[in-house]
Amino acid sequence: MNRRSVAAKKRAPATDKRERIQQAAIKVFARKGFYATRVSEIAKAAGVADGTIYLYFKNKDDVLVSIFQDGIGQLLDFLKEVIERHESVEEQIKRIIELQLGQLEAQRDLAEVITVNLRQSSRLLKQYAAPLFMEYLELIGGVIAQGQKEGVFRKDLNPKVAARALYGALDGLTLTWALHDGDPASLRKAASQFASLFLEGIKVR
Amino acid sequence: MNRRSVAAKKRAPATDKRERIQQAAIKVFARKGFYATRVSEIAKAAGVADGTIYLYFKNKDDVLVSIFQDGIGQLLDFLKEVIERHESVEEQIKRIIELQLGQLEAQRDLAEVITVNLRQSSRLLKQYAAPLFMEYLELIGGVIAQGQKEGVFRKDLNPKVAARALYGALDGLTLTWALHDGDPASLRKAASQFASLFLEGIKVR
Amino acid sequence: MNRRSVAAKKRAPATDKRERIQQAAIKVFARKGFYATRVSEIAKAAGVADGTIYLYFKNKDDVLVSIFQDGIGQLLDFLKEVIERHESVEEQIKRIIELQLGQLEAQRDLAEVITVNLRQSSRLLKQYAAPLFMEYLELIGGVIAQGQKEGVFRKDLNPKVAARALYGALDGLTLTWALHDGDPASLRKAASQFASLFLEGIKVR
Amino acid sequence: MNRRSVAAKKRAPATDKRERIQQAAIKVFARKGFYATRVSEIAKAAGVADGTIYLYFKNKDDVLVSIFQDGIGQLLDFLKEVIERHESVEEQIKRIIELQLGQLEAQRDLAEVITVNLRQSSRLLKQYAAPLFMEYLELIGGVIAQGQKEGVFRKDLNPKVAARALYGALDGLTLTWALHDGDPASLRKAASQFASLFLEGIKVR
DNA sequence: CATGAATGAGTATTCATTCAT
DNA sequence: TATGAATGAATACTCATTCAT
Numbered sequence: 001m002n003r004r005s006v007a008a009k010k011r012a013p014a015t016d017k018r019e020r021i022q023q024a025a026i027k028v029f030a031r032k033g034f035y036a037t038r039v040s041e042i043a044k045a046a047g048v049a050d051g052t053i054y055l056y057f058k059n060k061d062d063v064l065v066s067i068f069q070d071g072i073g074q075l076l077d078f079l080k081e082v083i084e085r086h087e088s089v090e091e092q093i094k095r096i097i098e099l100q101l102g103q104l105e106a107q108r109d110l111a112e113v114i115t116v117n118l119r120q121s122s123r124l125l126k127q128y129a130a131p132l133f134m135e136y137l138e139l140i141g142g143v144i145a146q147g148q149k150e151g152v153f154r155k156d157l158n159p160k161v162a163a164r165a166l167y168g169a170l171d172g173l174t175l176t177w178a179l180h181d182g183d184p185a186s187l188r189k190a191a192s193q194f195a196s197l198f199l200e201g202i203k204v205r
Numbered sequence: 206m207n208r209r210s211v212a213a214k215k216r217a218p219a220t221d222k223r224e225r226i227q228q229a230a231i232k233v234f235a236r237k238g239f240y241a242t243r244v245s246e247i248a249k250a251a252g253v254a255d256g257t258i259y260l261y262f263k264n265k266d267d268v269l270v271s272i273f274q275d276g277i278g279q280l281l282d283f284l285k286e287v288i289e290r291h292e293s294v295e296e297q298i299k300r301i302i303e304l305q306l307g308q309l310e311a312q313r314d315l316a317e318v319i320t321v322n323l324r325q326s327s328r329l330l331k332q333y334a335a336p337l338f339m340e341y342l343e344l345i346g347g348v349i350a351q352g353q354k355e356g357v358f359r360k361d362l363n364p365k366v367a368a369r370a371l372y373g374a375l376d377g378l379t380l381t382w383a384l385h386d387g388d389p390a391s392l393r394k395a396a397s398q399f400a401s402l403f404l405e406g407i408k409v410r
Numbered sequence: 411m412n413r414r415s416v417a418a419k420k421r422a423p424a425t426d427k428r429e430r431i432q433q434a435a436i437k438v439f440a441r442k443g444f445y446a447t448r449v450s451e452i453a454k455a456a457g458v459a460d461g462t463i464y465l466y467f468k469n470k471d472d473v474l475v476s477i478f479q480d481g482i483g484q485l486l487d488f489l490k491e492v493i494e495r496h497e498s499v500e501e502q503i504k505r506i507i508e509l510q511l512g513q514l515e516a517q518r519d520l521a522e523v524i525t526v527n528l529r530q531s532s533r534l535l536k537q538y539a540a541p542l543f544m545e546y547l548e549l550i551g552g553v554i555a556q557g558q559k560e561g562v563f564r565k566d567l568n569p570k571v572a573a574r575a576l577y578g579a580l581d582g583l584t585l586t587w588a589l590h591d592g593d594p595a596s597l598r599k600a601a602s603q604f605a606s607l608f609l610e611g612i613k614v615r
Numbered sequence: 616m617n618r619r620s621v622a623a624k625k626r627a628p629a630t631d632k633r634e635r636i637q638q639a640a641i642k643v644f645a646r647k648g649f650y651a652t653r654v655s656e657i658a659k660a661a662g663v664a665d666g667t668i669y670l671y672f673k674n675k676d677d678v679l680v681s682i683f684q685d686g687i688g689q690l691l692d693f694l695k696e697v698i699e700r701h702e703s704v705e706e707q708i709k710r711i712i713e714l715q716l717g718q719l720e721a722q723r724d725l726a727e728v729i730t731v732n733l734r735q736s737s738r739l740l741k742q743y744a745a746p747l748f749m750e751y752l753e754l755i756g757g758v759i760a761q762g763q764k765e766g767v768f769r770k771d772l773n774p775k776v777a778a779r780a781l782y783g784a785l786d787g788l789t790l791t792w793a794l795h796d797g798d799p800a801s802l803r804k805a806a807s808q809f810a811s812l813f814l815e816g817i818k819v820r
Numbered sequence: 821c822a823t824g825a826a827t828g829a830g831t832a833t834t835c836a837t838t839c840a841t
Numbered sequence: 842t843a844t845g846a847a848t849g850a851a852t853a854c855t856c857a858t859t860c861a862t
Contacts, residue, residue, distance in 0.1 A: 035240050039836060049844040060836065119324040121238055126384065157402055161395045165402065168377015169370035176369050179335065190366045197362055197370065201406025244853060254827045445650050449857060459823040470857065529734040530650065540794065567812055571805045575812065578787015579780035586779050589745065600776045607772055607780065611816025654832060664848045
């Protein structure tokens with residue numbers, strides 16, 4: 001404990017700074033886009049020198065990737081929790097929807113970075129985002145497959161297709177919300193409406 | 206026909222070259238992404254000199270925008286046609302889904318450019334894509350509202366939310382398809398499955 | 411005669427066009443400067459196609475050089491006439507001053523092109539302008555030397571120095587006039603005042 | 616002294632580099648002209664990287680303008696000193712002539728840059744040079760006006776015209792010297808001869 | 821003679837990254 | 842760890858010139 005806190009004294013400020021840089025980057029990326037953002041702008045927004053960024057990240061790409069990984073990683077953790085809680089699959093789907101939209105609602109800038117900026121480099125998208133994406137989609141697909149096995153969800157739908165459609169719909173709602181609206185209430189309302197639409201569509205009648 | 210060929214004598218070569226540049230750009234953009242693509246690469250792929258591109262487009266951005274505008278414009282035209290044909294709203298939704306997926310299925314590179322590359326410049330996305338995008342969404346929203354008026358679709362769903370979700374789901378299906386799968390059959394199958402899911406979810410019971 | 415007029419039918423329009431291009435170039439050069447002027451702008455101002463300019467001039471430099479040569483050439487011709495008229499040297503100096511200022515007063519744009527634009531290319535200045543310049547200066551120097559021989563002008567002044575100073579003073583008056591004033595009357599008044607100043611300064615007392 | 620060296624610790628290297636770039640630019644501009652000079656050539660001559668130039672100057676234009684401003688600024692400072700020393704106006708005129716020619720004689724390249732290169736961009740000339748130029752002319756004009764008030768100089772000459780002619784003559788002498796001669800002695804001799812010519816011409820008899 | 825579409829060499833400027841302090 | 846001055850590779854775009862018609 002003592003050792004940890006001693007170590008913390010040395011690590012904490014560093015972690016702090018890393019996070020400060022990430023937060024600054026999220027803000028600037030959201031406002032100007034990844035390519036239009038200068039490393040010096042991130043540094044300025046984070047209150048550090050340009051060179052300092054390279055002490056915490058390999059390069060500019062790495063800053064974006066780390067933001068995505070941390071963001072989607074958190075989402076994955078939450079998702080796993082939801083699934084493990086053994087609720088009904090129907091309830092799980094509801095939670096997934098609330099989670100994805102709710103998570104981002106709280107961090108509009110992060111939402112824009114993940115939905116928009118990440119696509120700015122096909123290379124990054126394919127290399128880093130896709131695998132995590134697939135993991136996320138597979139978890140959702142698993143829930144749907146489980147629902148089919150339980151006889152709750154229609155069996156004539158490919159779970160992967162349903163999962164992709166679900167994710168895409170949520171991404172689309174987030175995108176238009178992030179670009180135009182920005183009102184938290186509207187996103188929450190959209191979430192519940194879409195949940196109803198999706199569940200009615202997928203449930204066995 | 207005769208008239209067309211007469212007109213062609215003056216316009217065809219120019220239009221031809223413009224289109225050749227666009228097609229070349231679609232290919233290169235899809236492969237390397239917008240920002241990573243060099244103007245000289247587009248020129249080379251199109252078989253023209255670098256400077257020639259600037260006789261047909263204002264700048265590199267303009268090339269991307271024109272691709273999107275022509276692509277989405279075509280989609281809009283088809284969509285309007287579908288709606289005007291006075292089919293049932295249910296049928297219209299089916300056609301919209303087939304249309305959007307079918308249109309892109311035929312042009313995988315274009316699909317990737319529109320779903321991925323366009324988001325590479327927030328500025329372009331907001332400035333040029335958003336308006337056409339909104340028009341597209343409004344047309345879909347109109348179909349849904351019409352269905353509600355006819356008593357066919359549930360009235361507890363906001364047409365705009367449903368439209369965005371629909372578009373997003375299709376975009377998501379296209380994205381994963383363009384990035385991973387690429388098999389035309391799978392996209393068509395996904396289309397019919399998703400149509401069923403969406404319609405079951407939105408119809409009045 | 412008949413043959414000449416027949417030939418004229420073929421040559422006249424050509425000469426016409428050459429001059430039209432020169433006049434157009436003078437206007438545009440004066441307004442935007444040599445380097446900032448596009449060949450296409452000259453073409454447009456002259457009402458010809460870009461390529462046509464290359465039928466009458468070797469290149470863009472050649473257009474400027476030809477303007478200078480024709481302008482200074484005319485000045486040289488007039489100057490020789492003045493000297494040959496056997497007036498008193500004092501009278502000749504007066505005429506030179508009136509000539510240089512008067513010639514340009516009538517063509518303000520040409521004045522700016524010669525005083526300002528020609529210096530825009532050191533290469534052109536050294537290669538084409540300098541020799542003609544020297545000829546001009548030598549003519550003036552000759553007048554001064556003649557005045558010294560006649561005992562009218564002070565012998566303690568190097569004729570070359572006096573000639574350069576005379577030319578420079580006139581150039582300076584023209585430059586400020588072309589850049590700021592532009593009122594013909596003021597240039598004429600300046601001419602007579604400077605003539606008085608210069609002659610009083612050079613005459614033997 | 617001590618204070619200067621302390622300040623130097625922080626400022627000197629920067630100022631040093633800025634000046635090194637200016638000196639290099641003067642050399643290259645004089646040899647090749649402003650437009651024909653590549654930024655990379657200046658950088659190479661100054662022994663810095665291309666990008667470094669942009670840490671000290673806004674752009675290529677700014678390099679030229681700064682050279683002129685520093686050069687003419689120094690001349691203005693000296694000129695004010697001369698005038699403040701309360702010498703006779705006649706003496707002041709002599710000093711002005713010696714100053715302008717002497718100043719440049721010591722720096723032939725700077726002379727060529729100021730007399731030739733500066734005119735290469737009408738825009739720069741009008742925007743940056745003209746104001747300082749006018750200040751210089753007004754100082755000279757003031758000396759002449761003072762001489763008229765004292766009854767030493769002829770009152771039938773417009774002080775502004777006389778000042779412009781004086782400046783132009785000196786500029787002309789410098790120009791031909793910089794382009795052809797280059798012998799310091801000849802410029803000094805020309806200075807005294809021209810001073811005599813000008814003063815004899817302007818003095819009341 | 822005249823055209824103007826096409827060419828492609830040529831360059832100022834930016835900005836991610838480094839490294840001496 | 843932190844800095845930020847210096848680097849220099851990399852590239853969109855321009856525009857004088859050509860040449861097929």
